[in-house]
Amino acid sequence: MSAQARYLLLVSPLMEHSPAFERAAALAKAEGAALHILAFDYLEGLATAGLVNEQALEQMRLGYVERHHQWLEDQARPLRHLGLTVTTEVAWVENPLKELLIRLKEEPMALVIKALEHESLLSRLMFTSLDVHLLRECPVPLHFVSRVQHGLPRRIVAAVDPFHRDGRYEGLNDRILHEATKLATACDAEVEVVYAHDLSDLSTQEYGFGSGAGFFSSEAAKLLFAEQGQAFNDLAARNGIPPEQRHMILGSPAKVLASYADAYNIDVIVMGRVGHRGLSRLLGSTTESLLYKMPCSVWVVSPERFD
Template structure:
């Protein structure tokens, strides 16, 4: 049986054929899953300065529904089971989460919404909110080499102090493996060893200066990484163990490899990470990175 039975594609009210729509259609066709497309239209509210807001909102909703109907016809002609809806809302994040709860999809698919840095200082981007609050796996699509993934990379962290590799890493690898199998894609395994962060994680505070410590820690992490790879049948040529600052290294890896989807764990954040954003969240700034975030089991 397919991993995916029901896919949920979230689109805006701008009525464009986007990479996320292309990815959702390709996945639905490959897996036989039903595809539900919902357009979320943010209400125009000029606080009474300009009349006709209600008429404008109704017109936008009607135009969006017609566009969805046209897209659904094309998808149906390609053998995809598809349903559509359009929702007019002033509370976008809660409207999306309500639909996720009602539909209970196996995967939520959405285009990455790139926000300028100054705006992120004032408002939490919608994609970040979804990463933090969406209960189902979330596939954020930025750009694609091809509609159906051909190279799926599972980013694992054998060193994470809060989630042993037997839970979050297993969920990440299983999700990536299932996706790769259904799409006839290659499965790769990636870990970035940030020695500074590892020292802090292991010892809580301070700077470790013991001779050979960094080398020994790296060897231990590498051994745990190789154990994961062997256990899941990932050959050596598809194992990628890097030593560098995490976010930049992953972005560089994606940019210079054939990665179509990067599957990452989405674990609860501490207060500082909520304020500054997690690794997964910051990777969305890089236009070539298509992330599939898997929620940690809590």
């Protein structure tokens, strides 16, 4: 008998109830998983207060952590009444990313769920948020919840790039489709597969093409389009995706995916990442930029091997 899967819901230190609670509970119930709710607390002013003796400071810290833990227990109580196995924890940690990555190695989780923290463009340019750090480094599937129309997703899109030529990411598209179909099965939802391709992208350089109208009218461009279509259909077919659920759309991946999600009322888009150096293709920079632009939640799949 296999062990019960465990999901981690990472929550804000601000004691705010987010849509991620509803999504985490619905997914855990559908998959029969246990749910661990974790908050990382650290108040710089309290941690470095120089006018308070160490004993009083420790009492203040413990009191704050206890109040937060009680708040989490209040959120967990109705979930337990639904039959879910729910545990809660508050940890006083200065570097939450480092602590989380250590925990994921020591206590494997099947999924990390977190509410997306919407920040200004200026803030994102000046500081790398925890969300982006997680996007780049989380070794397990990561679900960013931005809004929830339904507790369980009803419409799911898997975004793939079958023409990615870096051998380090071989099999990533199959993992994306596996995660998407597994999620759809658990939620009794529909899954569509989208390959948003841009013939003026870097892949054209691999074939010796330049940019401009001449490229798009050339026989070579038609050949590249046909090869991309064949690679996409082969990928979808071996993962059991029927033809009517495959969509190969010409255009910038970021724009195509955002428009598709908005037009078809998508609940979750499942994407992959290929590291955070030289982000220029769909499975890299598109995931990071779409994090704050998508009209739906995002499910991120990491490669099995990434150095």
